[in-house]
Amino acid sequence: MIYATHPLSPLQRLQSECAVKAPITISKEDYLKAILEAQSEGQTVISSTLAHWLGVSAPAVTMALRRLKRDGYAAVKASGVVCLTRKGRQTAYRTARRHYLIERMLSEIFGMPWYRVHDEAERLEHAVSPAFEASLIERLGETGACPHGNFVLPESPARMRKRGIFSLFEADLNTPLQVASLHERDPELLLLLHQKGLAPHAPVQVRTRSLKGTLSIETPSGTATLLRPAAEKIYVRRAPGKLT
Numbered sequence: 576m577i578y579a580t581h582p583l584s585p586l587q588r589l590q591s592e593c594a595v596k597a598p599i600t601i602s603k604e605d606y607l608k609a610i611l612e613a614q615s616e617g618q619t620v621i622s623s624t625l626a627h628w629l630g631v632s633a634p635a636v637t638m639a640l641r642r643l644k645r646d647g648y649a650a651v652k653a654s655g656v657v658c659l660t661r662k663g664r665q666t667a668y669r670t671a672r673r674h675y676l677i678e679r680m681l682s683e684i685f686g687m688p689w690y691r692v693h694d695e696a697e698r699l700e701h702a703v704s705p706a707f708e709a710s711l712i713e714r715l716g717e718t719g720a721c722p723h724g725n726f727v728l729p730e731s732p733a734r735m736r737k738r739g740i741f742s743l744f745e746a747d748l749n750t751p752l753q754v755a756s757l758h759e760r761d762p763e764l765l766l767l768l769h770q771k772g773l774a775p776h777a778p779v780q781v782r783t784r785s786l787k788g789t790l791s792i793e794t795p796s797g798t799a800t801l802l803r804p805a806a807e808k809i810y811v812r813r814a815p816g817k818l819t
């Protein structure tokens with residue numbers, strides 16, 4: 576794996592990683608990060624996956640993939656599956672790590688609320704210099720969880736299940752749970768969850784589940800209703816003790 580423990584110092588490592596000749600555009604970084612994150616979540620990445628994730632048109636994805644192929648960042652198999660080259664993976668991982676570090680910096684150093692940091696990090700991740708990134712790694716490390724409970728790269732549901740983490744939608748009724756992590760790509764959803772009293776580490780219980788999949792939940796803020804698409808983006812683990 577390219578992101579295994581490395582013998583070089585953080586700054587040396589970043590300098591060697593950043594020895595790419597041409598500077599990369601923001602749009603390319605966004606595409607590469609989306610491909611790596613979707614793969615990391617266990618998805619098979621095809622053109623429509625990217626259109627959906629990035630909110631862009633199919634022709635825009637086609638154009639972007641053509642450029643990524645031309646510049647040696649990605650390949651598209653005959654089946655349409657998009658893969659990253661080693662260079663593409665390294666660039667994608669660097670962008671994801673900068674995003675993660677910025678989120679932690681904003682939350683842990685500046686005290687910004689967890690539901691606001693993702694959007695800021697989306698903007699700032701493209702402007703981080705290798706020296707600043709090295710300082711952030713030295714200060715924060717790169718193994719802890721981000722303010723949403725996620726690591727540098729998202730985990731697949733199967734991998735989370737091995738750690739006793741599952742989606743709130745799948746949870747048994749009236750069982751004390753704790754929020755482990757939140758899908759963080761949708762800032763509006765994060766704000767909505769905050770308004771309903773949900774946050775990383777917060778206690779939660781599912782009281783009822785309708786035939787259509789709507790949940791009635793209890794959080795520290797009281798009772799709230801959650802539609803299935805939102806409940807599927809909240810990951811929980813069983814918590815000892817009762818909801819207070």
Ligand SMILES: [Zn+2]
Binds near residue numbers: 675721722724725759
């Ligand atoms: Zn995050």
